[in-house]
Amino acid sequence: MQGGYTGKYLDIDLQNGTVKVLPLDKEMTVKYVGGGGFNAKILWDQLPAEVDPLAPENILIISTGPMTGTLAPTGNSWYVGFKSPATGIYGEGRGGGYWGPELKFAGYDYLILRGRSPKPVYLYIENDKVELLPADDLWGLDFFKTVDQLEEKHKGARVLGIGPAGENLVRFACIMSDRYRAGGRGGAGAVMGSKQLKAIAVCGTSDVRVADKEGFIEALRDANKTLMAHPATATLLPDFGTASLVNGMSAFGAFPTRNFRSGVFEGAEKISGETMAETILVKTRGCYSCNIKCTRYTMVKEGNYAGVESEGPEYETVNAFGSRCGVDNLEAIAMANMNANRYGLDTISTGTLISFAMELYEEGILSKEECNGLELTFGNHEAMNQLLEDIAMRKGLGDILAEGVKRAAARIGRQADKYAMHVKGLELTATEPRAAQDSGLGHSVASRGGDHLRPWSPAYTLFNFGSEELGLGGTPDPIVPDDKANVVVQMQRVSTFTDMNGTCKFIVLCNTISPSQLARLHTTITGIPFTSEDVMQSAARVWNLQRALNNLKFGVTSSDDTLPQRLLNEPAPEGPAKGKVVELDKMKREYYQLEGWDDNGVPRRERLMELGLDFVAAELGK
Amino acid sequence: MILVTVKLMGHLIKIAGTNSLYLEMEDGSVIRDLLEQIFSIYGAEMRNQVMDHSGESLAAYYKILVNGRNFKLLNAFSTPLENGQVIHIMPPVAGG
Numbered sequence: 001m002q003g004g005y006t007g008k009y010l011d012i013d014l015q016n017g018t019v020k021v022l023p024l025d026k027e028m029t030v031k032y033v034g035g036g037g038f039n040a041k042i043l044w045d046q047l048p049a050e051v052d053p054l055a056p057e058n059i060l061i062i063s064t065g066p067m068t069g070t071l072a073p074t075g076n077s078w079y080v081g082f083k084s085p086a087t088g089i090y091g092e093g094r095g096g097g098y099w100g101p102e103l104k105f106a107g108y109d110y111l112i113l114r115g116r117s118p119k120p121v122y123l124y125i126e127n128d129k130v131e132l133l134p135a136d137d138l139w140g141l142d143f144f145k146t147v148d149q150l151e152e153k154h155k156g157a158r159v160l161g162i163g164p165a166g167e168n169l170v171r172f173a174c175i176m177s178d179r180y181r182a183g184g185r186g187g188a189g190a191v192m193g194s195k196q197l198k199a200i201a202v203c204g205t206s207d208v209r210v211a212d213k214e215g216f217i218e219a220l221r222d223a224n225k226t227l228m229a230h231p232a233t234a235t236l237l238p239d240f241g242t243a244s245l246v247n248g249m250s251a252f253g254a255f256p257t258r259n260f261r262s263g264v265f266e267g268a269e270k271i272s273g274e275t276m277a278e279t280i281l282v283k284t285r286g287c288y289s290c291n292i293k294c295t296r297y298t299m300v301k302e303g304n305y306a307g308v309e310s311e312g313p314e315y316e317t318v319n320a321f322g323s324r325c326g327v328d329n330l331e332a333i334a335m336a337n338m339n340a341n342r343y344g345l346d347t348i349s350t351g352t353l354i355s356f357a358m359e360l361y362e363e364g365i366l367s368k369e370e371c372n373g374l375e376l377t378f379g380n381h382e383a384m385n386q387l388l389e390d391i392a393m394r395k396g397l398g399d400i401l402a403e404g405v406k407r408a409a410a411r412i413g414r415q416a417d418k419y420a421m422h423v424k425g426l427e428l429t430a431t432e433p434r435a436a437q438d439s440g441l442g443h444s445v446a447s448r449g450g451d452h453l454r455p456w457s458p459a460y461t462l463f464n465f466g467s468e469e470l471g472l473g474g475t476p477d478p479i480v481p482d483d484k485a486n487v488v489v490q491m492q493r494v495s496t497f498t499d500m501n502g503t504c505k506f507i508v509l510c511n512t513i514s515p516s517q518l519a520r521l522h523t524t525i526t527g528i529p530f531t532s533e534d535v536m537q538s539a540a541r542v543w544n545l546q547r548a549l550n551n552l553k554f555g556v557t558s559s560d561d562t563l564p565q566r567l568l569n570e571p572a573p574e575g576p577a578k579g580k581v582v583e584l585d586k587m588k589r590e591y592y593q594l595e596g597w598d599d600n601g602v603p604r605r606e607r608l609m610e611l612g613l614d615f616v617a618a619e620l621g622k
Numbered sequence: 623m624i625l626v627t628v629k630l631m632g633h634l635i636k637i638a639g640t641n642s643l644y645l646e647m648e649d650g651s652v653i654r655d656l657l658e659q660i661f662s663i664y665g666a667e668m669r670n671q672v673m674d675h676s677g678e679s680l681a682a683y684y685k686i687l688v689n690g691r692n693f694k695l696l697n698a699f700s701t702p703l704e705n706g707q708v709i710h711i712m713p714p715v716a717g718g
């Protein structure tokens with residue numbers, strides 16, 4: 001086997017408790033690299049199209065990339081793949097920390113989990129020993145307590161699992177690892193809960209082999225030099241974390257506020273990374289093999305929220321529980337963040353749901369009784385924190401919101417859908433697209449629904465981090481739609497590749513590490529020769545395979561590639577984008593052309609053949 | 623006279639000891655005049671952060687926003703100041 005891969009995976013049937021150890025197919029590594037690439041291919045091959053995402057027939061894949069567990073910068077990612085209970089389409093997510101490397105040390109590149117266990121169980125993996133063990137005493141525990149118990153029982157093990165939100169099938173419950181790392185927007189945690197699988201504790205003692213050690217050290221030195229010289233990875237992320245974005249995004253009018261009524265938050269400074277560094281920050285931390293160490297370990301020492309401690313809150317979370325809910329109290333946001341981690345809730349979706357309910361309350365669509373007796377006005381952080389718990393435990397209004405914003409709006413009726421901020425059922429993230437048009441396009445076409453990281457193009461369009469290799473330079477105008485499709489395509493490729501290779505997106509987010517540097521790392525680790533074109537091409541292959549899954553198995557068409565009406569029809573009320581709406585049609589047309597998709601948003605036959613996806617092309621028009 | 627608000631971000635807050643300045647500028651002033659005013663208050667440390675070696679351009683990755691618009695999309699250093707404007711001086715920012 002090449003370097004970078006262990007050469008084995010586990011296929012686990014929870015229904016009858018069988019575990020198979022199977023060899024990794026070499027073609028998988030060459031064509032799909034790992035992570036999201038493996039997930040998409042396995043789902044294409046094995047998932048019945050019509051399956052209910054919460055039925056035993058759904059498949060949950062947890063995979064790694066070739067760099068996971070190596071000394072490559074941020075070589076720590078694990079990736080989940082599944083049919084999403086929030087969207088009914090392709091679901092995926094990425095988490096960092098230490099769990100992914102440990103799975104590789106135990107000897108496995110990925111796990112496929114099938115069926116539903118008759119009783120709650122957890123999976124224990126220690127090298128060749130793989131066991132399903134009873135989890136009756138873990139079921140119902142929050143994620144932190146689950147980690148405590150399993151770490152106590154299995155010394156040295158790393159733990160991934162779900163909290164009560166996953167058990168209660170909240171459609172945006174995520175999978176957590178290493179206590180604070182989350183992955184699987186779109187309800188991976190609910191899929192795991194539906195399988196009655198509480199956790200996976202893993203412990204391994206092997207190394208991940210590198211094909212060309214000397215070449216790798218060279219490539220590593222070069223990559224680290226770039227990371228240490230770039231302001232994003234050398235200074236801003238280490239010093240202020242991802243929340244360093246808060247003030248900047250608000251200055252650009254791109255910081256979603258009060259359920260996207262506006263993109264300017266008057267309280268931004270109070271909840272910024274700068275304020276965090278002065279107040280609740282205790283120390284910084286990093287994931288496995290990461291020198292950037294963007295993670296904040298925070299603690300609230302006094303006041304109503306004294307005793308709150310957690311990692312984060314990250315930029316997205318500060319936005320979700322901060323400006324989106326009209327809250328400028330950093331301690332209250334830290335509380336919501338901690339509880340979301342404990343319950344295993346996706347912070348982005350949870351914040352969206354709460355701000356949605358707040359707007360419905362303020363608009364008189366929901367009464368106080370319907371809001372579990374809460375005075376659910378924007379800015380009421382006590383009510384926000386209470387509602388978060390009600391969502392996790394599915395109490396009253398929380399039970400409706402736990403269905404995700406699209407379903408919740410349909411259930412509430414009374415034109416609530418006007419305020420539901422999602423794409424394809426996945427709640428929107430912390431960029432106001434009227435102020436960064438490219439982000440509107442990115443959200444509308446992303447393969448898992450309303451998604452901010454495939455790509456985070458505002459790094460270029462707002463913050464002007466360009467890339468010579470991608471041909472992105474100068475000062476683009478973020479509030480006009482011109483030339484944005486190309487930006488999204490180029491950056492999406494690189495971003496998708498980090499969803500395959502095992503690294504964290506932050507090494508490419510600001511166009512820091514280039515495609516040719518990724519190619520060098522990949523080649524030296526795996527021994528599979530990759531050029532920068534191969535990086536772009538393999539990412540395009542995986543992106544188009546995910547798209548084809550959505551089109552051909554889950555029925556996605558061009559009309560689904562859209563945005564909430566508010567962003568398309570209501571002009572931004574203030575800030576630099578005042579008077580602007582998202583001009584999506586123009587950007588989408590250009591984007592389809594660049595991708596080689598037809599007017600219905602389906603990849604054309606020639607494009608699929610060119611990408612080596614003949615088996616997909618064969619399904620077209622069936 | 624023109625009254626403008628200047629918002630400082632990231633490491634610049636430490637140098638200035640504050641994140642907001644309210645400055646009175648003469649009619650007809652442009653961004654370059656505003657910067658000179660700021661450098662005259664906070665000295666070489668501020669200038670060396672914000673400007674490159676030549677003193678003619680911003681330091682790498684620095685940005686100036688005028689009411690949220692990148693000043694390069696306006697008239698850069700010659701962008702006229704107007705009463706009530708908010709000017710951000712922004713070091714490189716990252717995240718996601």
Ligand code: SF4
Binds near residue numbers: 291
């Ligand atoms: S940059 Fe941050 S999230 Fe990414 S690997 Fe490093 S510490 Fe983890």
